[in-house]
Structure formats: structure tokens, C-alpha cells
Amino acid sequence: MPGPIQSLSRAAAILRLLAGGERRLGLSEVSTALGLAKGTAHGILRTLQQEGFVEQDPESGKYQLGAELLRLGQSYLDVHELRARALVWADDLARASGETVYLGVLHQRGVLIVHHVFRPDDTRQVLEVGSMQPLHSTALGKVLLAYDPVARGELGEEPLEAYTSRTLTDLASVDEECGLIRERGWADAVEETWEGVASIGALIQDRRRNPVGAVCISGAVERVCEDGFVRPSLVASVRSAARAISRDLGAGRF
């Protein structure tokens, strides 16, 4: 495989850098952060700006991400086949369970949320489509770890971050848990990322049984759990939704 295009990789790195830091960044900050000559960084930024991927605050001269990225991100969702077919099933699942529903796919070292149905009550909630969740401490993530070798590979050998006292932080425990998940066909995560929140997830696969994503419900531990375990009726709902979506994907080939 021939090498990647240098200027493009650098442009991508700049975009990621801008996405990471919360505030706007100046030209010098960008060039030193990536070890580029100022002129080089400027040329890339100028082009990105022209294309709408980056915007420059005319007052301070600093750079931030541009609107075109939002538009393209939306287009990504429009084309996304898994998401399109899962929309109606996710809605049903939210109504049946009374809890928040997430749909996620593996992306880099985490789970990218591609669909989010609010819990059907009137509390204020913020849409989390486009955000990432960790692999080793969420129901979505653990499902993918258990079934997708690529996901397991992404974990690498680094020690895992502990978000709460219940987070699994060593790889052996995670692998053991994955075995259990494969055996019974679903995953849960009770207060492993956020205190007070429990979630139940199941795998979505395409017509060739490849793992393509996961669906989960997530809610207050008092509602989702009972006597210290997740409620079997909720598990059944999640698994049946996952099967329905998988079936939909399998049938959907022309």
C-alpha cells in the first residue's frame, strides 16, 4: 500500500486538534502543536477555511471548526443504512421500556452515538448524537468488545480508565466479561461510567452476521435494576429490538 497523502493527513490532524481543544487556536499554537512550519500550517488552514471546514475569528485571527463539517456530518447520518433501518425500532424500544435508547457504532477507540431517542417523559435532555462513549464501561461498548475483534484490538494494552468504583479497569476482567456476554447474548453496565446510570445493550449484525453496531437502553439504576440485577423484561425488549434491526438489515439487500 502506497503512503497516504501528507498534506491531507496533516489537515485531518489540524481538524482533530481544533475539535479537541475547547477554545479557538492561533496559527502558532497549531503549528507548534503538530511540529509544522508556520507557513505550512497556514497554507493548510487557508485551504480548509476556503472550503468551509475551518473558520477564522476576524477579530483575534484564531481558528475554529467550520460549518461545512456540520453539514457533512448530517449527510453522513442521511446515508447511514443501519441508522435508517433502526429508527422505527429504536422508537418502539423507547416507548416499550420507558427509557433512553442509544444506537452506536464502533469508531476508533470508542462508540459513536448515531441515534438517540429521548426517554418518553418531559424532562429536559440533550441530544448526544455525534458524541463518543468508552468501550470498556458501557453496554454499547462491551457488546462491541465481545463480538467485534477490531474493537477488542483498539483497546490495546493500555490500562483502562476508571470512571467510577465499578469500572472494570484490567483487561483480564474485561475479557472474562466479554465471554459471559457472548454466552448469554447481551451486555449490561451498572454505574460503570456514570453514577446512578445503568444500561443494557445487544448486538446488531448484518446479513453475513458481521457485527455492525449495538443498541442499548439507559436509565436510572433504580428503574433499570431490581434486587441488584437488571430487569429481565428490559433485557428481553433490548434483545428483541436488536434482532429486529438485524433482520431488517439482512432483508434489506436488493
Next chain:
Amino acid sequence: MPGPIQSLSRAAAILRLLAGGERRLGLSEVSTALGLAKGTAHGILRTLQQEGFVEQDPESGKYQLGAELLRLGQSYLDVHELRARALVWADDLARASGETVYLGVLHQRGVLIVHHVFRPDDTRQVLEVGSMQPLHSTALGKVLLAYDPVARGELGEEPLEAYTSRTLTDLASVDEECGLIRERGWADAVEETWEGVASIGALIQDRRRNPVGAVCISGAVERVCEDGFVRPSLVASVRSAARAISRDLGAGRF
């Protein structure tokens, strides 16, 4: 100004091409559509894929947009100052008016929706953040046309598309309407883009009185209009929300 970076511009063109066509595109389709050699297009696509901006269907070998774009698009929203400050005001406006609220900024030849508050009832609605609306036939767009010379410039000299029988299609009428909008300080669009839908919009400006965006409410013409005109009470609500957001932006400089 030195020239833009060729490979980057081409990569951007490829992304836009993939975003435009609804279905996945093959390598040859991409290269012929943009007039590139197949090898060149392949190199760019390979790099974009590596960076997560493009994904390849392993079965057909065709390309589509990648998940990284969704993540970056979300980051764009996170950093967006106008949006952050407008969130609470938009919520209030939706509650007070009982209608859908949109917040938009100028982007290329249209208005990009950066925030969307559902009408406060239980009907099913789809989030339109990240989508585009035309400049010459929506309240948001006409506000920007009236106050932002850049927006007016984007219209160019092309004939305007008619979405309904009430769409203003010649530039003279649009300019005349813009004069009216500047005089009274708000814009409306009654069934100019979608049959049965009316909207009312007002300008948002920063501390130096530059136009930075617009806010509008949008709803069924039967509710928004009365005796053929938009209801004055709704106009007042929209204008006061726009003023509040503008004030917030002005005060918010450290």
C-alpha cells in the same frame, strides 16, 4: 494570496460529492465526476478513509462518508458561541410561542440550521440541525439577505428557484422585500418554501453589530397567521428573543 493546496481542495470536493449523491459512489464514478485520474482519486480516498472521513463498503468497494465527520460536526456545535448563548432563549421562545424554533447562520448559498427546538407538543418531529434552508424563501434566509451583504452576494444573478406559487423568484422583488425587512426589523415567509408553513424571523448581531445569524419560529399557517398576516404577538416574541441573544453575545466578551 498564494494558491490553495490542490490535494486538499480535491479532497473537499470528493467529500461534497459523496455528501451530495444519496447512494455510495465507486472509485471510477468519483474520478470521472471530478475529472481526476483514477490513481489520484484513489490516493485521496485512501487517505480520507485512513483518517475516518470516508468509509468503504467492503462488499461492493464503494465509498461513503465516514463517522469522523459526525464527530467533528458535533465538536463544531460544542464550540459554537452563538449557539451556546442562544440555547436557553430558544427554549423560552418555543414555550412562549408554542411553535418550532430554528437558529441559523449563513453558510455558502443557504442558511445552516445550528439549533432546533421542537414545537412543544407530542407530535413526532425530526431534528434538522445540520440541514440547509434556502436564502430567498425562508424567514431566516431573508433576514440574512436583508442585513448581511455577503448573503446578498451569494445570491448572484441566477434566477431563483420557485418552491411554491408564493416564492419570490426575481431579484428585484427580493431586494424590495429586504428593504421592507430592514425598515420594520423582522422578516416573514408565508408558504414560500413549504405549503402550509409560515415563519417569522429576526436578526442576531454581535457586539459590533455585525450580523451573525438569525432566529425564527415556524409553524402551520393557520396558527402563525391571522387574517392573512402573521400575528403581531408572535413577531414581538421573536424580536425580543433575537434582541436577548444579541445582548448576550455583546456582554459575553471577556
Next chain:
DNA sequence: GACAGGCGGTCGACATTGTCGACCGCAGTG
């Protein structure tokens, strides 16, 4: 079942193209 035509992908020579580091003008600062 051999063939043709299309696909995605590779390769290596070429010169276009992006890169580098010195330099510029400006704004804020002591």
C-alpha cells in the same frame, strides 16, 4: 466456459506542488 468489459487498485517516472525558514508589518506591553 472462454471472453470482454468493467471494476478497484498498483506502479514508477515526471514535474508540479507543497514545504520550509527567513522575513514583514502590526499590536500589545514593559
Next chain:
DNA sequence: CACTGCGGTCGACAATGTCGACCGCCTGTC
């Protein structure tokens, strides 16, 4: 009023991306 930092420009150089021919594969066809 020098000084330091900023964003931005410039021009020489060669590294780099580009091109078009080529490869192997699959698919549909006669």
C-alpha cells in the same frame, strides 16, 4: 519606544502528489 509575540507572506528547493498504463478480479454474456 524598543521588544516580543502574533498572523501572514515570499521564494528557492526537492519532496511530493499526480498521471496514465497496467494488473488481477469479478460479472455478465454469447
